[in-house]
Every structure is written in C-alpha cells, then in structure tokens.
Amino acid sequence: MNYTNYEQKIVKRHSFALVSWPVPGLVRNPSKIGGRPEVNKLLDAFQDGTCHWVKLTDEELLVRMKDNRARAARGEPVYVLRKRRNRAPLKQGGT
Numbered sequence: 001m002n003y004t005n006y007e008q009k010i011v012k013r014h015s016f017a018l019v020s021w022p023v024p025g026l027v028r029n030p031s032k033i034g035g036r037p038e039v040n041k042l043l044d045a046f047q048d049g050t051c052h053w054v055k056l057t058d059e060e061l062l063v064r065m066k067d068n069r070a071r072a073a074r075g076e077p078v079y080v081l082r083k084r085r086n087r088a089p090l091k092q093g094g095t
Contacts, residue, residue, distance in 0.1 A: 003029040004080050007068050015056045017064070022051055 002009040006027045011017045022045040023033045030039055045051035056064065072078045 003027065003032075007064075008079050011056070012061070012065060012068075015058075015061050016053050017056055018051060019054050020045065020051045 018027055021027050022041050023038050025033075030042055033039060033042065042051070068078045
C-alpha cells in the first residue's frame with residue numbers, strides 16, 4: 001500500500017479511507033509507527049473492527065479533498081511529490 005501518498009493514491013483515487021486509526025499521527029506504514037506496543041495496538045484495532053475501511057460517498061470525498069487542500073496550503077505534508085528522474089542522456093561508447 002502507498003502510505004507516503006495515502007490521501008492521493010488511496011483516498012482520492014479509490015474513495016476509500018481508514019476510520020479510527022488508533023496510533024497518534026497520520027496513517028503510515030506499520031513499520032514506522034513505533035515499537036511493538038503500537039503495532040499490536042494497530043493489529044488489535046483491525047481485528048476487533050475498531051479500525052476499518054469505509055467507502056466514501058462523492059460528497060464525503062469532496063469535503064475531504066477540500067480539507068486536504070487547506071491543510072497543504074498551511075504547509076502540512078498531505079501530498080508528497082515523487083522524486084524527479086534524472087533525464088540526462090546516457091553516454092555512448094568510451095569517449
């Protein structure tokens with residue numbers, strides 16, 4: 001799953017979102033949420049249904065995108081740009 005661009009690649013593209021993320025902070029890769037207690041908390045939340053996926057309605061998605069644009073305007077890292085590829089021409093031969 002694309003955790004770095006969760007809002008754009010998951011929420012905006014597929015209209016699905018995680019509800020009741022149990023760990024402080026934004027949705028992110030479980031390997032980056034802290035130690036074993038945090039990972040267990042996340043696992044427990046998925047197993048008992050506290051944290052789960054929901055399909056957003058068109059209206060919910062529009063509200064979320066508007067909120068994300070406002071957060072990005074305030075400087076929050078909502079959408080992370082990909083690194084640009086180096087498009088330098090390859091050297092031919094040995095010269």
